[in-house]
Amino acid sequence: MTHSRYTGRFAPSPSGELHFGSLIAALGSYLQARAHRGIWRVRIEDIDPPREVPGAADAILRQLEHYGLHWDGEVLWQSQRHEAYREALAWLHERGLSYYCTCSRARVQRVGGLYDGRCRDRHNGPEQAAMRLYQRQPVLRFTDRLRGDVQADPRLAREDFIIHRRDGLFAYNLAVVVDDRFQGVSEIVRGADLIEPTVRQISLYQQFGWPAPDYVHLPLALNAQGAKLSKQNHAPALPSGDPRPVLAEALRFLGQRCPDDWREISLEALLRQAVDNWTLTAVPRSGAVNSAFSNAPG
Structure with a gap:
């Protein structure tokens, strides 16, 4: 497009x-x-x-x-737009760019508030699980047309963030990228x-191969x-x-x-x-x- x-x-x-x-x-x-x-x-x-x-x-x-x-x-x-989000999730998962995570919010808080990748290699199924992006190419900075160069918190940028919630709802970062591309x-x-x-959303654009x-x-x-x-x-x-x-x-x-x-x-x-x-x-x-x-x- x-x-x-x-x-x-x-x-x-x-x-x-x-x-x-x-x-x-x-x-x-x-x-x-x-x-x-x-x-x-x-x-x-x-x-x-x-x-x-x-x-x-x-x-x-x-x-x-x-x-x-x-x-x-x-x-x-x-x-x-649920069907478009499901297609995007399936595309990522088929290419090994996402995985299922069964960690609770309480556990993430216990390890410091940022997810530590615990479920990356556990090969969980979708039951009672969220889906996370496998963050292989984190975006550490971007250019804002008003603010200039913006540097991200590297820990946040490297986190495998949620793209589909455990409760079945689609995550904001996924939906906003799919819809901005569509529009x-x-x-x-x-x-x-x-x-x-923003750096999470840019990383999703890159995973999809979109500018x-x-x-x-x-x-x-x-x-x-x-x-x-x-x-x-x-x-x-x-x-x-x-x-x-x-x-x-x-x-x-x-x-x-x-x-x-x-x-x-x-x-x-x-x-x-x-x-x-x-x-x-x-x-x-x-x-x-x-x-x-x-x-x-x-």
Whole structure:
């Protein structure tokens, strides 16, 4: 599969509504794609039912539309992609690139929190087992188009990580690689909280023999305690009123020029100007506390 046109994406999990932190990721990926006159996809990563909130996926799509972030093509739902994941797992296993592991999470914690390869040569069957990637060619660094050279924790990079969970669910790292390949994503723009698994995902691309996309990791919006805004930290959902003040705040957070007359122009005009003026090099590398949206009631 070859794609010559820029393709970006936003891929939220339906564990709650979008908040200001997730708007930063959505807006940054949208502006980068539109500034390249490219395609912007939306994917709902609904492969972990225990973490999903009923109605959250539809709410997320409504929020994106309300904030003027209109995507191209149909939404891709990971819950409808199980056959593709099974085929990818089978391909790896047939080539000796994965194996079954029966080690518990408690055991991994006892040996220091990183898996030690105990089941590599045990030839376990699939019963009550996770599947791990046989990490023969770890990726120790990658280039981030915002941050430059990023070095990984070598212990993490060398770990045989899980690609299919013991409970039967498909692992995030496998699904995201298979789907980004399927959607022709040429560059991934997302939050800096996902820097760590990037080397694992690049290693999967290499195992499959696929070229890896480029990466941009945006700064994180923080709450008053210095933790990233997240659903787990009860970050308030995006306001449902006029989206322009929130978008203006998000543009400033991303280091972008916000027009002085944003209160007098339409949402569409505000976003058009944001695309025209988008400058990736102006985006700060570190996060910041956003007092306007970090402590508002949910």
